[in-house]
Amino acid sequence: METIVKRHSKFLSVITFLALSMICVLFLLPILAVxxxxxxxxxxxxxxxxxxxxxKTFAGFSNYQNGIQKIDFFSALGYSFFITLGSVVVIVFFTAMTAWYITRVKTKISSIIYxxxxxxMIVPFQMVMFTMSKIANILHLDNPVGIIFIYLGFGAGLSTFLYSGFIKSIPLEIEEAAMIDGCNPLQIFFKIVFPILKPIVITVGILNTMWIWNDYLLPVILIGSTFRTIPIAIQYLQGGYGSIDMGAMMAMLVLAIIPIVIFYSFCQRYIIEGVVSGAVKG
Known part of the structure; x- marks a missing residue:
């Protein structure tokens, strides 16, 4: 009986490995093709x-050279880095402080805010994008700095939700001890609470970085062709009557993928840790 169970377990392990390998190939195939x-x-x-x-078909790095020249790639890269970095930093810090407040201060107002x-999180972007773009235009937020605050609004829901679940797992006694030692609320947050939030901070940072870096719809609505991010710039490789420089487009897609892949590779181990920690007591 024990032998049959072991064989059955080994068979399931082999099937699981083959299934996951096939899924892995399906995910990697488009990237390898590009x-x-x-x-x-x-x-x-x-x-x-x-x-x-x-x-016969090898073109060397000519596609990369053509793509960089045609779309002014480094300018688009600069705008993407600026908007992504600024938005993620703002989201990480402001939503962390918000989540700490609404988790520790138990009032009707804090519950309503939460x-x-x-x-x-459940409101589709398409439902509010026209109203949002009009208000952003009135408030002069349709620029690389203003769009950071728009991203803060759209990224606050999920980020605050993840932070709140994680903060509930932090013993309140730690903060009370710091208060007895003379720390004010800001010192408690930045010296005690925020360092403990490291796993979920990295998780929130990764999720928002991948979203903002690859986002096309919001930048094209707010800042259009004036301040081209990489997703917008790549679209300009499509010429009139549907003609597309496929070689240059593939090359630019590779260059656009590289930074986010490097960032994700360094931080991926924190994603599951942060999400699971926030979900246990959230």
Whole structure:
């Protein structure tokens, strides 16, 4: 009986490994296809999109050079870095302080604020984008600095929800001891609470970085072609009558992916830790 159970367990392990391997291949295949096509001549990409570049189809780094020149890639990269970094920093700090307040201060107002944040998570962006763009225009937020505050509004719901669940797992006695030692609320938060929030801070940072870096709809509505982020700039490789420089587009997609992949690779181990910690007592 024990032998049968072991065989059954081993069989399930093999099946699970094969299934996960197939899923992994399905996820990696589009990325590998983009990478291979970025080194092909533009005329050969449509004919054999999944073939490895050969001596005939290999174009070297010409696609990268053309793409960088056509869309002013480094300018778009600068805007993307500025907007993403600014938005993530603002979201991480402001939502952490908000979550700490509404978690520790138990009043009807704090409960309403918390429910408002949770409700904002289920409101589709398309439902508010026209009103939002009009208000942003009136308040002069349709620029690289103003869009940071717009991202704070849209990212506050999920971030506050994750922070609140994590903060509930922090013993209140730690903060009370700091208060007895003479710390004011700001000192308690930045010296005691915020360092403890490290796993969920990194989780919130990663989730928002991946969202903001790849976002196309909000920047194109607010700042349009004046301040092109990478997703907007790449769209300008599409010419008139549907003509597209596929080689340059594939090359620019590779360059756009690299920073976020590097960032995610360094921080991925904190995602599960942060989400699980916030969900246990949230």
């Amino acid at each position: 990478l291979m096509n970025s080194f092909k001549g533009r005329l050969y990409i449509s004919d054999a999109p999944f073939s490895i570049p050969s001596a 429910l408002s944040f949770v409700f904002s």
